[in-house]
Amino acid sequence: MAKVKLKQAQGNVVTGDRFWDREKDIELLTKRIDECAHVLLVAQRRMGKTSLMAEVYQRLSERYICLFVDLQKAASGSDAIVELSLAVQLHKPLWNKTKEVFANIIEAVTEKVEKVGVGELGVTLRAGLTAGNWAGKGDQLFAILAGSERPVLLMLDEVPVMINRMLKGHDYRITEERREQVDEFMSWLRKNSIKHQGKIRIIISGSIGLEPVLRQAGLSATINNFVPFELKPWDEGTAVGCLVALVPDQHVKVFHNQQNAFSFTICKVHKLSQSPLPQPVLILFFIQLSI
Structure with missing residues (x-):
């Protein structure tokens, strides 16, 4: 029998002919997605959570509009909305509608926005989003995604890192103000996940557990509509x-x-x-x- 070969990969994320096994996990996760569930991907560090999401992204991209959003550098709700908007940019019909949401922010570059680099566009959007308007803009963005022809699979990576940063800051202290900001973001995400369930599926993942971080602030209930999906080590x-x-x-x-x-x-x-x-x-x- 010919030996099965696996291409060696450089970097942390592997897909395609560099992705090994996990077929049962992919089958079960796909079933959850098709059932319209929102999923909380749970596993130890270095267990392949991001690679699993990337592989599912590739396999389901013909049936779903797949959006991968990396939030490891985000520190606020505004940052999260910017990263989500940049992910939408890869899908032109949705991006054309998204530009209308941010018309007042990107007015100065509207005529050349398609030629503006992702980095420059991100800076422009961040400059226009505030603590007072990010949630409203985010609601509009979710409504656009929910109105797409195909269902949307929204993969939010490193949410726990973002939440931990928001909650504890640089001095690693939980304050009432920081707790309120985390509560606002998680409640906003929960609200939209419930409102658009069936049209948008959300997967939350990260290198640290989200529930333990939220528990420290008494906010575990904000993810009780997400189904835990445990990614176990290889046998x-x-x-x-x-x-x-x-x-x-x-x-x-x-x-x-x-x-x-x-x-x-x-x-x-x-x-x-x-x-x-x-x-x-x-x-x-x-x-x-x-x-």
């Missing part, structure tokens, strides 16, 4: 299969003694950590065994 067979597929030599195999050592190492580290073993650690141990 041993999947991990070994991935590593074998990464070996370029068609004749290289994992011998029985190597597999036993590999299994023993997994077991030993698992006992030390008392938690599922992250995938990158498995790769490091396999490399050591193969030398």
Whole structure:
């Protein structure tokens, strides 16, 4: 039987022929999406949450208008609306309507807005959004998405990082003002997720858990309409299969003694950590065994 090969990838996100397994996860997540559920993607760090979303994005892009929004640098509701607007820019019919929402803000560049770089446009939008108008503009933006011909799959990555930053600031202190700002944003997101359910599906993900962050501020209820979706670590067979597929030599195999050592190492580290073993650690141990 021909050996299954996996292309090696540079960087953190993998898709297509660089994406390994997770077929059951993709099938179940797609089912949730098709059922109009809003999803809270839960997993340890380095478990492949962003790659899973990117792969689902590619596979569902013919049935859904897929929008991927990275909020790891966002620090306010205004920042989130800007990032969402820039994601919409990739879909011209929706972007033409979105420009009308921000007409007063981008009036100075309206004639050349299609030629304006994403960075410059982002700066322009940020300059015009305030604490007093971002929610209203965001409501209009959600209404535009809900009116699209195809349903929208909105993937919000690193929401917990954004919320943690908003809640604690640079001095890592939770204040009443910061709590109110987080409450306003999460309540706004909840309101729109309920109002447009069936037309817009939202996936929230991040490198840290969102619920524990919100719990610190007593705001866990703002995500009670999101269905938790746990992304678990690979089992041993999947991990070994991935590593074998990464070996370029068609004749290289994992011998029985190597597999036993590999299994023993997994077991030993698992006992030390008392938690599922992250995938990158498995790769490091396999490399050591193969030398």
